[in-house]
Amino acid sequence: MMSRLGLALFALWIVVLATTPFYADNSIVRTAIMLAMYSVLAFSWNFIGGFTGYPSFSTAAFFGLGSYAGAIAQTHGVPMGFAWVIATVFVAAFAAGLGMILLRLRGHYFAIGSIGVVEVCRLVVSSWSGVTGGGNGLNVPLLMWAPDTVGAFFLWVMLGLMVIAFALTAFVDNHRLGFGLKCIRQNEDAADMVGVNTTFYKVSAYILSAFLCGTAGAVYASWIGYIDPTDSFQILLTVKVPVMALLGGAGTVLGPAVGTAAFVVMEEFVWANFLNWNRAILGIIIVVLIFFLPGGLLKISYRRMINRLKGRESAGAPV
Amino acid sequence: MSNEILRLEAVSKAFGGIRAVNDVSFDLRQGEIVGLIGPNGAGKTTLVNLITGVHRPSSGKVIFQGDDVTRQKPYMAARSGLARTFQIVQPFPEMSVLDNVAAGALFGGDPEGLTEAREHAREHLAFVGLDKIADQPASALTLPNRKRLELAKSLAMSPKVLMLDEVNAGLNTGEIDAALDLIRAISDRGITILIIEHLMKVVMTVSQRLLVLHHGALIADGEPTAVVNDERVVEAYLGEKFAKRLKEAGHA
Ligand SMILES: Nc1ncnc2c1ncn2[C@@H]1O[C@H](COP(=O)(O)OP(=O)(O)OP(=O)(O)O)[C@@H](O)[C@H]1O
Numbered sequence A: 001m002m003s004r005l006g007l008a009l010f011a012l013w014i015v016v017l018a019t020t021p022f023y024a025d026n027s028i029v030r031t032a033i034m035l036a037m038y039s040v041l042a043f044s045w046n047f048i049g050g051f052t053g054y055p056s057f058s059t060a061a062f063f064g065l066g067s068y069a070g071a072i073a074q075t076h077g078v079p080m081g082f083a084w085v086i087a088t089v090f091v092a093a094f095a096a097g098l099g100m101i102l103l104r105l106r107g108h109y110f111a112i113g114s115i116g117v118v119e120v121c122r123l124v125v126s127s128w129s130g131v132t133g134g135g136n137g138l139n140v141p142l143l144m145w146a147p148d149t150v151g152a153f154f155l156w157v158m159l160g161l162m163v164i165a166f167a168l169t170a171f172v173d174n175h176r177l178g179f180g181l182k183c184i185r186q187n188e189d190a191a192d193m194v195g196v197n198t199t200f201y202k203v204s205a206y207i208l209s210a211f212l213c214g215t216a217g218a219v220y221a222s223w224i225g226y227i228d229p230t231d232s233f234q235i236l237l238t239v240k241v242p243v244m245a246l247l248g249g250a251g252t253v254l255g256p257a258v259g260t261a262a263f264v265v266m267e268e269f270v271w272a273n274f275l276n277w278n279r280a281i282l283g284i285i286i287v288v289l290i291f292f293l294p295g296g297l298l299k300i301s302y303r304r305m306i307n308r309l310k311g312r313e314s315a316g317a318p319v
Numbered sequence B: 001m002s003n004e005i006l007r008l009e010a011v012s013k014a015f016g017g018i019r020a021v022n023d024v025s026f027d028l029r030q031g032e033i034v035g036l037i038g039p040n041g042a043g044k045t046t047l048v049n050l051i052t053g054v055h056r057p058s059s060g061k062v063i064f065q066g067d068d069v070t071r072q073k074p075y076m077a078a079r080s081g082l083a084r085t086f087q088i089v090q091p092f093p094e095m096s097v098l099d100n101v102a103a104g105a106l107f108g109g110d111p112e113g114l115t116e117a118r119e120h121a122r123e124h125l126a127f128v129g130l131d132k133i134a135d136q137p138a139s140a141l142t143l144p145n146r147k148r149l150e151l152a153k154s155l156a157m158s159p160k161v162l163m164l165d166e167v168n169a170g171l172n173t174g175e176i177d178a179a180l181d182l183i184r185a186i187s188d189r190g191i192t193i194l195i196i197e198h199l200m201k202v203v204m205t206v207s208q209r210l211l212v213l214h215h216g217a218l219i220a221d222g223e224p225t226a227v228v229n230d231e232r233v234v235e236a237y238l239g240e241k242f243a244k245r246l247k248e249a250g251h252a
């Protein structure tokens, strides 16, 4: 469940991001696009990793396949919007097929299996050069508009996806599907035994975790104009996205947005200048998360923290 | 029998070389309370797992309400009215007591949505006496209350047959009496009950019929007093001493 305040803050956040083209420079708009994109990926991951408790690392596979499906369709003359739809449907179908196999595994085995998928996809795309351009990558037809207009356009598209991902999350959270997924996370055998069709629910969650990643990948390809296998199937992406969701609070409705915002803001403004340290800092965040913030930023008891601070102040104050 | 609700026909299950359940046939009749006893490792839990689709029988058939359900999945069993509690309680630990039961109602029963499922859940919690602590997380409950929660959860699934796998294990005498009252009240609702139990006193007081498993085979099926005097049962399970005591107590 989510509070009105949470919903209002989310709406405000969308407005702040959506209006960047009117008051900020191109690099901020670019950051806003990336923020929206990562939010889509984190919301998506939350369905399988958060609600269902299956630690999936296949985000980069869905994203990469989406970007390639969209790019290939576009290079064959399919209009951009339609190419995005093709990418979405393709990735959803891929996730459905893969989910039926992969979701027989539990825990670590599932995690390792899902990360393997990213590598397999990358290898297939690199080797199948007749269709994908192989290691040389693919050029996607660019929009011939003014650069500022292009930036604003892709920002609003990504934000649209982000709102869809959020709305889906809020809907699932309040309905039978989300309730069943939470049952699976807490005790899969017991879920089975109260009548949850666990296989169907898990595969549904996996598809939900995939299809918008596909769309986001295709939109990204159209925006950037060039994709290659290493950029599209990044192991780093597949780790970053769960970290963002966990940072905000996995299995919560707003967690992915909060975590992504915190992560990207830190990444852009705090350590952008320490490029060599980028991965080390990611590592540190992961360690801190595991040891100090198992519930994420949204699960911290801020009230207790404030009370404690107040208590200390009054204790330290002269009588 | 015309009012039979569940029938097992020559059901067997082998795990590797072990025949955990061996050629077991019996039926349950609508509304009765049947005790299932047998030493550790006799195959009692496995039998419940075979009925609810957790394991698939190596051979034989499970017939529920006239339909062959041998190949059903656990969730299908749950939806069709075959509910069970686990020997080791299986709550959804971080969910509230209420939501644990609502899960049973939502997926195993037939309410429309979550709100309705929670309403149903409240009734079942009141029935087992947990309504006062409906909002606590399940993990905070004491063992007797966890067992009650299991009961409420399975009741919420509106079962036709309820299989209780050692719901009384680990409870003290007072708690067992309360649990037995509950079981009788469930039976009064017309639900057929198969109760697995180690404590002979408990099975004898509550069951109308007794099944005895030994090394996976069904060695007795009949009236409780007749069964506990059966020579094979005495030898396999009860021991001479118990049979004698029971006789002296005037049960025979
Ligand atoms: N999943 C399994 N894999 C392999 N062997 C199993 C499995 N489940 C049960 N067994 C074996 O089947 C036999 C019967 O076990 P079961 O748990 O059904 O006995 P039980 O009558 O319920 O015993 P208890 O009174 O201790 O609960 C045992 O030998 C057990 O080791």
Ligand SMILES: [Mg+2]
Residues within 6 Å of the ligand: B044, B045, B046, B087, B165
């Ligand atoms: Mg057992």
